[in-house]
Amino acid sequence: MAKKKIDEEAVAKDVEATQPARSKVAQTPKIKKGGEVKKDAKVKKEKVKAKTSKKIDKVSDEEEEPVIIVDEEEEIESLETIKKRLVKTFKERGFIDMSEVLDETSHLDLSDADVEDLIVFLKSKGVDVISDIDAEAEIDDIPEEEIAKGDSLVDEDLIDEEEVVDEEVEALAEIDDLSKLATGEVKVNDSVKMYLKEIGRVDLLRPEEEPILAKRILEGDMAAKNELINANLRLVINIAKHYSRGKAMDFLDLIQEGNLGLMKAVDKFDYTKGFKFSTYATWWIRQSIARAIADQARTIRIPVHMVETINKMKRVQRQLVQRFGREPTAEEISEELEGFLSPERIREIQRIALDPVSLESPIGEEEDSHLGDFIEDKEAETPVEFTTKSLLKDELYEVMKDLTDREERVLRLRYGLDDNRPRTLEEVGREFGVTRERIRQIEAKAIRKLRHPTRAKRLGDFRDSR
Known part of the structure; x- marks a missing residue:
């Protein structure tokens, strides 16, 4: 009996250690006759172990999730903290520099749209970002010697x-x-x-x-x-x-x-x-x-915060030109900026910063030519294409003389041969006072006549040349 009591007390202690929320009355096993107490204690031990293991697994699962949640909250808090700090700085000094905003948010890796949203938020709070x-x-056009003198307000x-x-x-x-x-x-x-x-x-x-x-x-x-x-x-x-x-x-x-x-x-x-x-x-x-x-x-407006970034990049670019005696690469500029801008981003900014040039800009000493004269229009017709189309049009009109007047007129309206404005079946039907189905039949009959070998042969050379 003494051994049974010791086992019962051990079970009770295990239950209290793993389930402290339960009352001691529920934790203490009832004494049963014969070997029932031992059996009951063993069952309870297994239940306690099972519940304990489940509880430990649950705790371990819960410990993994908050790591991500905390990071998100910290990032959100950091952006909110920056907003509050910028508003506070403005109230103390009366102004905020755009460079300060960019420096404060540099570690958040914000996009251009996010920066614009931040500026809009600051303006809604009465903060003017200069x-x-x-x-x-x-x-x-300011010469380098004047920049060195400090006249350019760097x-x-x-x-x-x-x-x-x-x-x-x-x-x-x-x-x-x-x-x-x-x-x-x-x-x-x-x-x-x-x-x-x-x-x-x-x-x-x-x-x-x-x-x-x-x-x-x-x-x-x-x-x-x-x-x-x-x-x-x-x-x-x-x-x-x-x-x-x-x-x-x-x-x-x-x-x-x-x-x-x-x-x-x-x-x-x-x-x-x-x-x-x-x-x-x-x-x-x-x-x-x-x-x-x-x-x-500028002809094409650039956002003010992008102008700040362009200026910072140009300053570094000028410094590297003086150091190397040549134009630096995008990788060298990125390295000098300590990763503030990636090489791909620098190339993109360099394209953005280009000034548009007028096609009417004079070229040559006598200025009798313009820049547009030397730029190819890839969509314009070449002289050969223009001549070919003219000959094809003349030959097509000659072939269409074998059609009836009604068939010829239907094809001219349907394909816009005279005014380059094709008409729908319904529009042509209203022109002739018949249904669209009847116009479709006339059009099909006229095309069949044009496809006859004796007539198609005259147009075959133009088809083969294409």
């Missing part, structure tokens, strides 16, 4: 942005004749001179006047807003002249786009952050001009 498109990448020039803008604004204040701004840089016509003369009458603001005007603007004072805009129109001209040398857009159009950016900067300027307005407005002016060039300067 594009720091380099003038030297947008305007191909990324390295933005390090001391505030100091540069302050110096330029101070220099603008000392210019009496604003037409000097464009001398040697852009061609000034009468309309530009009139505009420069008009804005020259407005004095620049003193540093202490900017916060006062900004406070009045927040209170809804439109006069203060106009005063702040007019006082910074010279800054727009100074920035626009850097973009005008490539002839991508007219100088006045660039000024107008820059003015739109200036007005947006006035709406979003927060004087409490301690930044000077000229420093803050410069970003919006450049963004507005650069986006206008991307949208309007």
Whole structure:
């Protein structure tokens, strides 16, 4: 009996270890007569083992699935986290660069459509993504020596942005004749001179006047807003002249786009952050001009985020040309970009970045020929084909003279021999005032006559030549 009790206690402990949710009353086996207790205990042990093994298998199965689910959640969370971080950065600084968006999402391997969706989402949250498109990448006519000087507003020039803008604004204040701004840089016509003369009458603001005007603007004072805009129109001209040398857009159009950016900067300027307005407005002016060039300067529009990628690729390409003394391959550019773009993607971007060329472009020193004169039209008829068709048409009309007038007219209408516009059976039937079935019968009879050996022989040479 003592041994039986020990077995019963062991079984009870096993049951408690594997099924802790059950009550002790259910776990303790009932004492039965004779060897029934031992048998009952053995059965329960087997049940416990079976349930335990099933439970372990279930747990192991459940442990494999969450690995994928967690990864998906982490990826979703990372994209959501990036969105929140970008919105937070915009609220703190007042602007977001397109390059920042691309850098933040580079590890997610987003497609162009996904990037566009992200930009749309940011805009829905009131975030304006500005594009720091380099003038030297947008305007191909800027010489390399000027790029080295920093006149083309490349990324390295933005390090001391505030100091540069302050110096330029101070220099603008000392210019009496604003037409000097464009001398040697852009061609000034009468309309530009009139505009420069008009804005020259407005004095620049003193540093202490900017916060006062900004406070009045927040209170809804439109006069203060106009005063702040007019006082910074010279800054727009100074920035626009850097973009005008490539002839991508007219100088006045660039000024107008820059003015739109200036007005947006006035709406979003927060004087409490301690930044000077000229420093803050410069970003919006450049963004507005650069986006206008991307949208309007090309015959085929390229999305702004793709322009960013093209600019990055072109910068690396120029560096490799100076290093190797030749044009780099797509593989070399991809390696220099550390895998940011694959060689296949680089080749695709190079095709996208090509500028369309007019077929009317003059060729030769005397310019008496055009590019279109040297490009083959593979769908155009050759002189031999044209002559063959003309002879075939004449011979066909000669053969059709053996048909009745009604049969000949039906074939001419059905196949459009006179006006190259074939008619349906119903249309021809209305022409003759009969049913479409009757027209079909007349057509079939006429074709049988033309297939007669005596007539088909005259057309056989044309069939064999094809």
